[in-house]
Amino acid sequence: MSVRVRFAPSPTGFVHIGSLRTALYNYLFAKHHGGVNILRIEDTDRTRFVEGAEEEIIATCRWAGIEFDESTEKGGPFGPYRQSERTEIYREHAAMLLDNGNAYYAFDTSEELDKMRERQQAAGIAPKYDRSIMRNQYTLGEDETRRLLDEGAEYCIRMKVPLHAEISFVDSIRGPVTFQSRDVDDQILMKSDGFPTYHLANVVDDRLMQITHVIRGEEWLPSTPKHVLLYQAFGWEAPQFAHLPLLLNEDRSKMSKRKGDVFVYQFREKGFFAETLVNFVALLGWNPTADREMFTLQEMIDTFTLEKVNKAGAVFDYKKLEWMQSEYMKKSAPQNFVSVVKQELENKGINGIDDDYVVRVITLLRERVQFPHQIADFGNYMFEIPKSYDDEFRNKVWTEKAQQALPEVIALLRSAEDFNHTALHQTVQAYLAEKKMGFKDVMNPLRLLVTGKSVGAGMFETMEVLGKQATLERIDAMLGLLTH
RNA sequence: GCACCGUUCGUCUAGCGGUUAGGACACCGCCCUUUCACGGCGGUAGCACGGGUUCGAUUCCCGUACGGUGUACCA
Numbered sequence: 001m002s003v004r005v006r007f008a009p010s011p012t013g014f015v016h017i018g019s020l021r022t023a024l025y026n027y028l029f030a031k032h033h034g035g036v037n038i039l040r041i042e043d044t045d046r047t048r049f050v051e052g053a054e055e056e057i058i059a060t061c062r063w064a065g066i067e068f069d070e071s072t073e074k075g076g077p078f079g080p081y082r083q084s085e086r087t088e089i090y091r092e093h094a095a096m097l098l099d100n101g102n103a104y105y106a107f108d109t110s111e112e113l114d115k116m117r118e119r120q121q122a123a124g125i126a127p128k129y130d131r132s133i134m135r136n137q138y139t140l141g142e143d144e145t146r147r148l149l150d151e152g153a154e155y156c157i158r159m160k161v162p163l164h165a166e167i168s169f170v171d172s173i174r175g176p177v178t179f180q181s182r183d184v185d186d187q188i189l190m191k192s193d194g195f196p197t198y199h200l201a202n203v204v205d206d207r208l209m210q211i212t213h214v215i216r217g218e219e220w221l222p223s224t225p226k227h228v229l230l231y232q233a234f235g236w237e238a239p240q241f242a243h244l245p246l247l248l249n250e251d252r253s254k255m256s257k258r259k260g261d262v263f264v265y266q267f268r269e270k271g272f273f274a275e276t277l278v279n280f281v282a283l284l285g286w287n288p289t290a291d292r293e294m295f296t297l298q299e300m301i302d303t304f305t306l307e308k309v310n311k312a313g314a315v316f317d318y319k320k321l322e323w324m325q326s327e328y329m330k331k332s333a334p335q336n337f338v339s340v341v342k343q344e345l346e347n348k349g350i351n352g353i354d355d356d357y358v359v360r361v362i363t364l365l366r367e368r369v370q371f372p373h374q375i376a377d378f379g380n381y382m383f384e385i386p387k388s389y390d391d392e393f394r395n396k397v398w399t400e401k402a403q404q405a406l407p408e409v410i411a412l413l414r415s416a417e418d419f420n421h422t423a424l425h426q427t428v429q430a431y432l433a434e435k436k437m438g439f440k441d442v443m444n445p446l447r448l449l450v451t452g453k454s455v456g457a458g459m460f461e462t463m464e465v466l467g468k469q470a471t472l473e474r475i476d477a478m479l480g481l482l483t484h
Numbered sequence: 485g486c487a488c489c490g491u492u493c494g495u496c497u498a499g500c501g502g503u504u505a506g507g508a509c510a511c512c513g514c515c516c517u518u519u520c521a522c523g524g525c526g527g528u529a530g531c532a533c534g535g536g537u538u539c540g541a542u543u544c545c546c547g548u549a550c551g552g553u554g555u556a557c558c559a
Contacts (some may be wrong), residue, residue: 010559045558110557117556126486127555156557174489183487183555191557198559222488222554245490245552252551283496283508290498293508310497313552317495320509330522367522393519428518443518455520 003035004212007061007068008202010042011053014263015060017316018217018247018255021281025244026215027066028282028304035212039071040205041082044195054082060264064274065297070209078209083201090196093204093234094157094189102233103189105145106136106158129158129186157190159199159230167225172213172242172306179225187226199223203230206239215242215306218313219254242306245285246313255316267321271371273332276325284314294327326370334362337372344376350383360465364457381451382466385477389452393444398482402445405435409442410449410475419468421460428460449478 007023009015030037039061041054058073070076080086097103106129108116116134117127131138136158137145149155165181189200196204206214221243231238249259261267267277279295287310288295288303295303338358345353361382362375369378380386412427432438443459450471456462463471 008559012559042559048558106557108557113557121485124485128486154557158557171489177488179488185555188557193557195557197557202559217553218489219553220559225488243489248552250495254553280496285496287497290507293496312490314497315495317509320496323509326522368520397519439518441518447519453519457521459518 001212003030003033004038004210005030005035005215006038006040006206006209006211007066008040008042008205008216009057010045010048011050011057012045012048013050013053014265015057016255017262017264017267017277017281020060020064020264020277021247021284022215022217022244023061023066024064024278024282025286025304025309028300029213029215029306030069031301032304036069037067038076038078038209038211039068039073039081040209041072041084042198042201043082043084044198044201046084046193046195056265063268064264064278083205084195086201086205087195089208090190090201090204091194094196094200097159097189097233098157100233102160103157104131104137104160105149105155106131106134106188107140107148107153107155108135109154126183128183131158131160131186154192156188156192158186159189159226159233161186161226161229167228169224169228169238169241171221172240173245173309174221174243174311177221177224181225181229184225184229187223199226199230203227203234207231207234207236211239213240213242213306215244218243218246242309245310247281247284248313248315250315252313252315254313260318271373272321272325273328275332276321276328279328280321280324284316285310293324322370329366329370329372334359334366337362337366337375340372341375344373345383348376348380350376353383357465364461364465368455368457379456381453381456381474382462385474386452387481389448389478389481390454393454394448394482397444397448399445401441405437405442406445406449409446410472413463413468413475414472416468419464419471421458421464424460424463449475449482452478 005026007019007026009019009023027037029035039058041057043049043054054072058071061068068074070078070081072081075081094103098105112135113129116130120127120130133139140148161184162181166178167181167184168176168178170176187199188197190196205211224241224243228238247255249255251259253259255262257263261270264277268274275296278297279293279300282295282300283293286304286308288300288308338355341358341362342353342355345351361379362372364382365375365379366372369375376383409428409431412431413424416424416427428439428442432442447453447456447459450459450463450466451474466474
């Protein structure tokens with residue numbers, strides 16, 4: 001049987017970085033096995049529904065390079081792929097369970113349930129629906145149940161969990177896992193609003209959509225016995241489960257928005273590349289080899305296996321993410337960033353810069369910045385004559401000695417025929433040798449004159465890209481600023 | 485509280501009975517050098533603890549500790 005997996009997010013807000021990884025692993029797994037990757041929207045909780053969230057999920061996955069073979073957008077042979085459009089299916093399946101004695105009606109109000117839990121907590125026992133004393137089909141009897149139903153009373157349908165049974169399954173990542181049914185609650189299957197809970201919907205859909213592997217976050221591990229029981233109640237074979245380790249904050253708690261950025265869009269807005277985020281997040285909990293960090297999507301597809309997924313949660317290390325971003329910044333083609341840089345320039349009121357020139361500037365500066373959008377600011381002097389300078393730097397390098405030497409160096413530049421960096425380097429070097437001075441005496445002041453800044457690319461390389469005329473213009477202008 | 489899951493440098497990890505416990509990020513030092521970086525070289529730092537099993541345990545088993553998740557008419 002060919003592999004079919006699903007990413008099943010709830011449209012309740014922005015895509016969490018952990019969801020991105022779950023989606024990614026599902027995708028990698030599907031592609032690795034030549035299988036099918038499905039997007040299913042789990043919107044059975046109307047109270048948490050967020051307008052536009054579904055679109056955001058799709059857009060985010062697309063940005064990350066994660067493709068779906070079947071989805072709400074694309075359709076497919078097992079649709080609809082939005083659970084809110086499948087309520088009739090869940091109703092039918094709940095009825096099947098009612099018929100075969102694996103589910104029952106319950107009429108308790110939330111107040112009554114709260115009280116029950118309070119009592120249990122006070123008595124020091126685990127909070128769990130007590131079907132022997134609450135208001136349900138069993139305690140009320142068939143006639144009364146029928147009457148309440150006919151009368152239109154609010155009800156929900158609960159799963160009848162066996163009293164004493166052992167529930168086991170083999171998790172692809174964790175191995176055999178066993179629960180006792182006495183610890184499993186009589187989970188609500190159909191809510192009083194007519195919508196199913198996650199548990200019912202997920203089992204029914206995974207079955208109907210012929211899902212072979214359920215790859216999801218570890219937070220689902222404790223409710224998996226409910227799902228296993230449901231498969232049994234329906235007489236179905238359960239899919240293979242794989243519970244992924246959690247992504248953690250620095251304090252090792254589940255990664256949450258209270259402790260920093262957790263939404264994909266936040267990283268995207270900061271300028272992180274999809275490649276960076278995908279590569280980084282993939283390696284949080286999975287590693288195909290010990291000696292590499294950088295992988296293309298295709299390489300990940302080729303090497304992905306669940307056996308290589310770790311069991312323990314992984315702390316999201318922002319510093320390492322930044323390092324990886326810098327790596328991608330350096331290795332990506334400068335052409336990719338031209339439009340970003342030009343947009344930044346336009347924001348600064350600088351227009352009409354030649355694309356080729358922008359590429360040369362990006363090539364010059366990309367090792368010094370983390371994101372393309374920083375180039376316009378970091379290298380402003382490449383696009384305009386600086387109107388200010390770094391005061392601290394000036395005080396440090398604009399020395400008596402420098403002021404004496406600079407005019408001659410500038411004259412050298414002015415008369416230079418060849419303005420490429422090697423030629424410039426040789427010219428200045430020869431001059432310095434003659435004067436018994438070092439680069440240090442003259443290069444920093446020169447940097448001040450050309451850029452106004454203390455940091456940047458190599459000075460000769462900078463001047464080469466700038467060109468003779470622009471270099472001299474900047475020097476003259478800065479000289480004017482400095483002497484006022 | 486109860487249930488389940490987990491535990492190799494600060495962090496991400498390699499390791500699947502015998503290794504000087506390897507790599508990456510971060511950190512520190514040195515080199516390169518026209519600043520900052522990049523790059524190169526080197527360094528600090530780890531198998532949670534206690535019992536077994538075994539000729540031999542980081543590795544297998546059992547406890548303990550610690551951490552995490554779950555415990556909803558949310559997913």
